[in-house]
Amino acid sequence: MSNTIVPAGETQDNAAASPKKISREELERMTSQLIRTLHKRSTAHRFKPSPDTDSPRLQYARACIAAVSAYTALLRDSEIESLEKRIAELELQKEGRNRS
Numbered sequence: 114m115s116n117t118i119v120p121a122g123e124t125q126d127n128a129a130a131s132p133k134k135i136s137r138e139e140l141e142r143m144t145s146q147l148i149r150t151l152h153k154r155s156t157a158h159r160f161k162p163s164p165d166t167d168s169p170r171l172q173y174a175r176a177c178i179a180a181v182s183a184y185t186a187l188l189r190d191s192e193i194e195s196l197e198k199r200i201a202e203l204e205l206q207k208e209g210r211n212r213s
Contacts (some may be wrong), residue, residue, distance in 0.1 A: 137191060144184040151177035 135143070155173035 132195060137187065141184065141187050141191075144180055146186060148177060148180045151180060 150174055153178055155170055
């Protein structure tokens with residue numbers, strides 16, 4: 114069984130070939146799921162401190178950090194977009210008051 118994340122309504126075969134853009138909300142959900150999976154894998158009991166398990170554990174930790182960085186960028190972009198909308202609305206309100 115594969116751990117590949119496939120958007121709702123798609124099979125794994127056609128998910129890669131789909132030209133449909135992934136929405137920000139869907140990308141955030143997928144990234145959240147990936148972070149949880151990587152965290153579980155990197156903190157699993159099979160990783161007891163030893164030279165044999167340190168390298169794989171670090172690989173999962175690095176992947177988790179990269180996913181967290183990507184997720185943070187998504188959240189930041191979402192917040193910036195929200196702020197830009199609010200500023201535009203406030204500017205429209207201000208223009209309306211100045212014309213009155």
